[in-house]
Amino acid sequence: MDIKASLVSIVGKERVSNSNEELFFYSRDPGAQHPRTVDYVVMPQSVEEVQKIVILANKAKIPVTPMGGGFTLSALVVPNKGGIVLDMKGMDHIIEVNERSRYAVVEAGVSQAALKAHLEKNYPHLQHSTPEAPPTVTVVGNALIQGHGHLSPRYGVNSEMINGMEVVLPTGEVCKIGSCSVSPYWFTRGPLPDLSGLFIGWFGTTGVVTKLSLRLYPKPKFREVLAFSTDDVDLIPEAIFGVTQLDLLEDFFLIMQEKPDWMNHVFFVVILSGHFEDEFELKKRIHKNFFQKFNGGGKIQFVEDLHPALRKRFLDVPPLAALAADFRKGGGFEYTGAILPIDAIPEAWKKGIEIAHKYGMLCSYVHQVLMGPSVMFGFNYSFNRADEEDVEKTRKALDESNRLTFDLGGMVWKGEVGAQRLAMERMDPNTADLIKKVKGLLDPNGIMNPGNWEKDEIEKATP
Numbered sequence: 001m002d003i004k005a006s007l008v009s010i011v012g013k014e015r016v017s018n019s020n021e022e023l024f025f026y027s028r029d030p031g032a033q034h035p036r037t038v039d040y041v042v043m044p045q046s047v048e049e050v051q052k053i054v055i056l057a058n059k060a061k062i063p064v065t066p067m068g069g070g071f072t073l074s075a076l077v078v079p080n081k082g083g084i085v086l087d088m089k090g091m092d093h094i095i096e097v098n099e100r101s102r103y104a105v106v107e108a109g110v111s112q113a114a115l116k117a118h119l120e121k122n123y124p125h126l127q128h129s130t131p132e133a134p135p136t137v138t139v140v141g142n143a144l145i146q147g148h149g150h151l152s153p154r155y156g157v158n159s160e161m162i163n164g165m166e167v168v169l170p171t172g173e174v175c176k177i178g179s180c181s182v183s184p185y186w187f188t189r190g191p192l193p194d195l196s197g198l199f200i201g202w203f204g205t206t207g208v209v210t211k212l213s214l215r216l217y218p219k220p221k222f223r224e225v226l227a228f229s230t231d232d233v234d235l236i237p238e239a240i241f242g243v244t245q246l247d248l249l250e251d252f253f254l255i256m257q258e259k260p261d262w263m264n265h266v267f268f269v270v271i272l273s274g275h276f277e278d279e280f281e282l283k284k285r286i287h288k289n290f291f292q293k294f295n296g297g298g299k300i301q302f303v304e305d306l307h308p309a310l311r312k313r314f315l316d317v318p319p320l321a322a323l324a325a326d327f328r329k330g331g332g333f334e335y336t337g338a339i340l341p342i343d344a345i346p347e348a349w350k351k352g353i354e355i356a357h358k359y360g361m362l363c364s365y366v367h368q369v370l371m372g373p374s375v376m377f378g379f380n381y382s383f384n385r386a387d388e389e390d391v392e393k394t395r396k397a398l399d400e401s402n403r404l405t406f407d408l409g410g411m412v413w414k415g416e417v418g419a420q421r422l423a424m425e426r427m428d429p430n431t432a433d434l435i436k437k438v439k440g441l442l443d444p445n446g447i448m449n450p451g452n453w454e455k456d457e458i459e460k461a462t463p
């Protein structure tokens, strides 16, 4: 079968490529994983085109890897077994904003920046939970990998904000999930059997999401950042627990950088917001009081003189909190996104510094506190993309922080194939078996992004 000619007959010749120059870009992502082979890239513009491509892939038994912005850094959109990359950026319509029910229905290629700009222009009193990722990443890709945005400490991770989806199943049928399966409104996942879990966290191995409904939230009139600092890492769990018990904040993260020296402390960064001035002022007073009196007083200091440039960065939506201590020539940046229970933070903090130093890097941390509370603990690494030795060191550092994460009772978020293997090695065997059965049922020919979440295959695929 002439795959290229078949793809051209579906989407037209402008939207298919197998030229080496283009495949070069699709065969790698900006992270530290090894490049892998891609045979074709195709950019559909409609759900019917996606259906036809999936049906073709079944006939030809060729893998299909869905791609949004391609920015996980863990190469989740770089095929493990070659085949077609299905670049969804050509489907970029914001289909609906339902103001009263506070949700937006977007196609799979809509970027975070496009949704943000659309809301700012047309619904300035509404907002969505925006990740601190590059603005070109997609709303759908982020929600499907259980990403988190600036409202996650208040409302939960972004996948919890999904109201419904339209999905092209691996066998080509189009299926609706949530209220949109029985109603014109995409306003809720229940009360129905919640099938969204068949597509969230699966890395595109169970279908291609073509539309998604995401919850929107009221945008407050007042926002301010308060920063507090300490040098006692062991205080962190108790402080996080106490602040989240107050139940009053919008966003909450911890940062540290070894350089410059003044950043080499534990900083608690709390974003507060309010619709009324009185409410807002009260929230500020309560948080200052909390830290001042914390643990008998004097252990955590209020940062009186937060630099205006930092204040602006923290108050931006999304905040620009990820500061790397040693930006390197070659611009590489990677992290293990460790979802950790708060009690594990002190040990993770100390061991993460040791890992960074072992591989010749300075340590920098940004951890977002999530609902629960747990934390998205970023073990960050900077490296020179042009220096293979440096990239290899980063892979080793990632592997160590992945293992540490599991040893501390956590899980690796959006893990590359190696991290998935670590998860599956530790997973209850019946759970691993259920994953295999569900995948086999939905995707009998094994065409969807194969190599991910596959216990048997993962070892072969890991370089």
Ligand SMILES: Cc1cc2nc3c(=O)[nH]c(=O)nc-3n(C[C@H](O)[C@H](O)[C@H](O)COP(=O)(O)OP(=O)(O)OC[C@H]3O[C@@H](n4cnc5c(N)ncnc54)[C@H](O)[C@@H]3O)c2cc1C
Binding pocket: 065, 066, 067, 068, 069, 070, 071, 072, 073, 076, 077, 088, 108, 131, 132, 133, 134, 136, 137, 138, 139, 140, 141, 142, 143, 144, 145, 146, 147, 148, 149, 202, 203, 204, 205, 207, 208, 209, 210, 322, 449
């Ligand atoms: C500097 C930096 C900061 C970051 N900060 C954050 C942050 O604060 N919060 C956060 O959540 N993330 C963050 N990220 C990680 C990542 O960039 C985001 O989560 C991003 O939103 C992922 O979306 P994407 O469009 O790039 O997904 P992609 O990488 O394109 O896809 C992710 C996965 O979903 C699958 N997929 C994509 N689209 C579909 C579809 N339509 N149907 C089925 N499967 C699909 C892909 O196959 C892949 O497995 C950051 C990344 C960087 C580089």
